[in-house]
Amino acid sequence: MDKLMTLWTGSGLFNIEIGQAIMIVVCLGLLYLAIRKGFEPLLLVPIGFGGILANIPEAGLALSAAENAIHVAKPEVLAALAGALDVAYQVGQAITPDVLGAFKSAYHTGSSAEVAMANNLASDFGYGNGMLHNFYLVIIGSTVGPLLIFMGVGAMTDFGPLLANPKTLLLGAAAQFGIFGTVLGAALLDWMGILDFTILEAAAIGIIGGADGPTSIYVSSVLAPHLLGAIAVSAYAYMALVPLIQPPIMKALTTKKERAIKMSQLRPVSKREKIVFPLVVLIAVVLFLPDAAPLLGMFCFGNLMRECGVVERLSDTAQNALINIVTIFLGLSVGSKLMAEKFLDGQTLGILALGIVAFGVGTAAGVLMAKLMNKFTKDPINPLIGSAGVSAVPMAARVSNKVGLEANPQNFLLMHAMGPNVAGVIGSAVAAGVMIKLLS
Amino acid sequence: MDKLMTLWTGSGLFNIEIGQAIMIVVCLGLLYLAIRKGFEPLLLVPIGFGGILANIPEAGLALSAAENAIHVAKPEVLAALAGALDVAYQVGQAITPDVLGAFKSAYHTGSSAEVAMANNLASDFGYGNGMLHNFYLVIIGSTVGPLLIFMGVGAMTDFGPLLANPKTLLLGAAAQFGIFGTVLGAALLDWMGILDFTILEAAAIGIIGGADGPTSIYVSSVLAPHLLGAIAVSAYAYMALVPLIQPPIMKALTTKKERAIKMSQLRPVSKREKIVFPLVVLIAVVLFLPDAAPLLGMFCFGNLMRECGVVERLSDTAQNALINIVTIFLGLSVGSKLMAEKFLDGQTLGILALGIVAFGVGTAAGVLMAKLMNKFTKDPINPLIGSAGVSAVPMAARVSNKVGLEANPQNFLLMHAMGPNVAGVIGSAVAAGVMIKLLS
Amino acid sequence: MDKLMTLWTGSGLFNIEIGQAIMIVVCLGLLYLAIRKGFEPLLLVPIGFGGILANIPEAGLALSAAENAIHVAKPEVLAALAGALDVAYQVGQAITPDVLGAFKSAYHTGSSAEVAMANNLASDFGYGNGMLHNFYLVIIGSTVGPLLIFMGVGAMTDFGPLLANPKTLLLGAAAQFGIFGTVLGAALLDWMGILDFTILEAAAIGIIGGADGPTSIYVSSVLAPHLLGAIAVSAYAYMALVPLIQPPIMKALTTKKERAIKMSQLRPVSKREKIVFPLVVLIAVVLFLPDAAPLLGMFCFGNLMRECGVVERLSDTAQNALINIVTIFLGLSVGSKLMAEKFLDGQTLGILALGIVAFGVGTAAGVLMAKLMNKFTKDPINPLIGSAGVSAVPMAARVSNKVGLEANPQNFLLMHAMGPNVAGVIGSAVAAGVMIKLLS
């Protein structure tokens, strides 16, 4: 009976908090969107599932050993932790929520040495890091996960269309206005007293406008890890919604005649150009923005493996086994940041609202830039390919193509839009580097 | 000459202990069983090989840096370690086996901080963790290895037969009697003074009755890591012996007429049911047994990736590259626990004896449960499928089919037995959760 | 403006040192050799790219958190580090190159505990380990990378030709003279006052003569990590140059008649012999050289997986996904040791000069040993297969075949040369074990 009681008082039904229940429903919703609606399933299935795991009451899968020990709150364990974390607590003292709050905040603001000591002590008392917490530390905490995804994406990217028409790089630059405009939007919300953000948080939210999953995760893990869950979910969800978000904006900013512009066929690009291009990008990074080196370095490395033609084995692995393995862990790790107490917050709503603004602004900036360029170049540019500059590869390029076909059924823009599309990836990695350089 | 002397005094031939020689022969025997007799080769080849590596004299592949330093026993190193581990030792003092024993026991009972400090000191003197020790820490110590295997198994599991006839879940419940019956058996051996066990050890031994490799490794790594080697070897060996262990018990408990019962054909199961089922299991875990969350969570995650149909890439990787990589390291890590001093022990014989009892009891309980259910349901259940409830996927289901065919050559039980077979996996993961909750 | 200034003063163009520029050019040269000339591209592409990344000014990708903090040299951070590393420094004191040198040398000579504390402090101030530094720690620092490559190589190796003619193992022994001869060469350079080497450095350089990539990386990571970059580059470059280095030596030491010797056809080798052989090697390691256990153990494990025929899945993964993943990280990690301050050094020139000597001496020793053996055996041995004993699998065996065909167009030596070729892998792993045993 005693033991059955232990099982009952340790059950989820006995312990579940309303926030956890809500988050589980939210995560089931994410799974529904991913599986039935095809919303970026490769990431949202693991993220949604990880979010459910992170909200299982009492399981503590997303908590560190010390956090688990604080949650259980045995007096003798707290007494030991009090020493390590420099919290005023003595055995016998009542364990109020305030006391536990003091422990938690001491843990989160503690130095590396204090945190390590607290976790060591907790593990001596039999508490361990939750599985998702370990995944997060190894995959995102070390920044290796997003970088390896970026390497794999590089190995899957064909820069041919971009090399055939390098001017389209500028469309990828303009669309980054979505990033910085959103930072401004977040600052505005703060100024108007609606929400509170720091500049670090505002910048991390802005990166949603980069429309690039690994870049978003990388930047928010560096600048504002506590917002990572909301930012990643927002980024992937809006990337899936690009076919709904972009067309109205694209149509509003262009005339039917502009949308019907036929672009001249792309010149063939030699293998040599494709091999040398990632090295050119790398050298530009070396000379001008060392802080973009991790992201763009791995991206260029993946692309060089793809194009050089002598390391097929490695390129295949980077595009398949390795990126798949990392994606599984990355998704679960992002899911670990969907814990109720971190996610159910006004900031999350703000992030969701700002995210769609980010996509809209980026789209508009890309289209307007294309129109501007059209005034200076002789080869006409269809402004619809400007919207592909936000990245969201390859969805945004397909949207350009589709809207173009509506205006002129003979007008195939897909390959032309792939240029700004991959340029957008480079552009947002550069923006990420700038923000990390200036803020961290 | 001096150097040749160093080589000779450092050679295996000069240093080998009888226990190590015995263990190497035992491991060669495991390799023989795996390679020639087909005993679960995917695990037993790496385990057997790892066992040989762990017993190479002087190589210390399965020891930590500090353990290696204690083994070499240089006075100045011991003096440094004495401070970290709080052992009474001074340079100049004779280094007797007792002294070394004191160091070893201080190391094994030391706090995380002491252990870390001892290993740091040892590494400053040039000692390092053995390769297998590192594999063990990363793969089993962190519990990630068994969980990833479980994810892969989930991605390989078809719950169709179970969904067509959910009642067979109860057969998977009954067969877990093998687990708890064995705990009782271990307690009995202790009571009779034949062997000494703690309740943690008894529970870890009981899990052999779960007939499921990763669950056995997970539970014993949590409850009784020092028995992990014997428990894993026992579990895999008896899983391979299921075709010999089960049929006599099945035949003894059933009449020929019962064995000839034909079951009605399974209804088709829709894709939707298969997608939702892992989520139903997950929610049940959330509500009732958070301590089973790591095991069943990863299992359900693997199954959801398989069934949802939108993350083929990830499902393929979970079933192939990832599970294979983890299997290699998991096997070698288990092998690291086959060191002579830990394995050559009366407890190991007890574990081997209790392991076969566990399989027998589980088999019997499953068959009897099926006979009991037959009294209450209108659709007849062939009691032979009850034995498949022990798991040992898919061997036990094949055994059910084979024994059924012997009684009635038209009686194909394979698909019907797959239901209880996968139910047994869920059942033993639940049992594992209960034991971890109540004991750790 | 302020922010643009920050970007400019943080740019590579503003900060680049001449050494870094030279190293980037050198690494571009390595990439050229790998991609256009086919110089061992699987390793040299990642190494070359990693080398560029390591030399990006201000990015600090190959530095630890503490090294990055020392490079930035904020007074308050240095003050904190001064305590941890026991350096005489006070806030306000001028930060001269000498002071920074003192910090760096204190960091490199500090105990594990001091290093850990310094890195903890640096991370509290917002500095982190560079990506390549993390790769190096995990893949090479733990020695796991080279060992897994060796496992994969074992899984790709067919010992059939060696088993058909086991005497050729002796050719693999003789060719190791290249290793020890080079150690002598390094000692000679030191004696003549041309360069300074310690015995550890000399031994690590000697291993280039093993003509085996993972062995070279493993040994130099243990004996002289600061030379790892130059040694690995030298080893892979000369392995690619084997078709140029070996033929003149082979021709100089043999008569045309000797080169035309036809060898009797190899006997068929049974599957059983192939299964048992890796275990025989392993037992020999157990008995005679435990220090070769990591390298040869993993090699034999890979080969057993290949030959036993019951773990296809694992063997496939070891040969493909796993070895490819490890190769990517291993290459980048080696690249991290191509930092200007460590690479641009007289020692590197010495290493490159000694490396070619190593290959030459090994080739000559193998050929001469074959001529010697010819005096004692009745089955004639073509001395050209002796040169394959240096390893450089399978290039050296192909060279033997090619030179043989020049002397006698009917004389196919490829399979005969595969015996000494794989024997050379075993031989250099044994030599590695001896050097580690005697020196570390």
Added chain:
Amino acid sequence: MNELMTQAVDLMIAGMGFVFAFLIVLVLATMIMSKLLNRFTAPEPATPARASRAKPKAQSSVDPDTAEAIKQAVAQFRLRHKK
């Protein structure tokens, strides 16, 4: 009975009790789920689901053109075979 025996008996009762309780709940939940799904959603062919999952493998190593050619060849063959 010593203490270990008591603990083992307790563990068995609690354990088997809980395992059965959990799996009975799961049986019921599964049945309800199947009923709901089959009632409230449009019928869907059951088997193709599996088949379709097996086929579009990520790395099909036969390129589409060849595959089509083969299919035509096979169809042609079958047509003849029938005759």
Added chain:
Amino acid sequence: MNELMTQAVDLMIAGMGFVFAFLIVLVLATMIMSKLLNRFTAPEPATPARASRAKPKAQSSVDPDTAEAIKQAVAQFRLRHKK
């Protein structure tokens, strides 16, 4: 405007300025690279490069003999189909 607004505006100016500067440099560098490569190196067929990379997959799962047989069958079929 509060301090955060100022910071955000500053960040936007510096950020967009730098992004454009970087990508303009990249446009120029790419154009120069293409020109140099296409002038100083022998012409090379552009498309085969990609095609040849795609085909010789590491793990072709159809063994060469079968593949050849299939190709012959397909060729034969096409020949007949034409007639």
Added chain:
Amino acid sequence: MNELMTQAVDLMIAGMGFVFAFLIVLVLATMIMSKLLNRFTAPEPATPARASRAKPKAQSSVDPDTAEAIKQAVAQFRLRHKK
């Protein structure tokens, strides 16, 4: 000779001596193993072992039905081709 030279000479003598000793032992052990295995075990065809290992790949991407159909097509084709 300075100390490093002495050490290097020592290392060479010990190293080459040991390498040769080890590999001579290995030659003998291998010969004994081959003799024992070939004497005490039933003869076994040597080559099929390798061939059989290469074929049953884990991830055959052509599904069995298609494969069978192809094989039949190919056989049929060969039959005709012979005529």
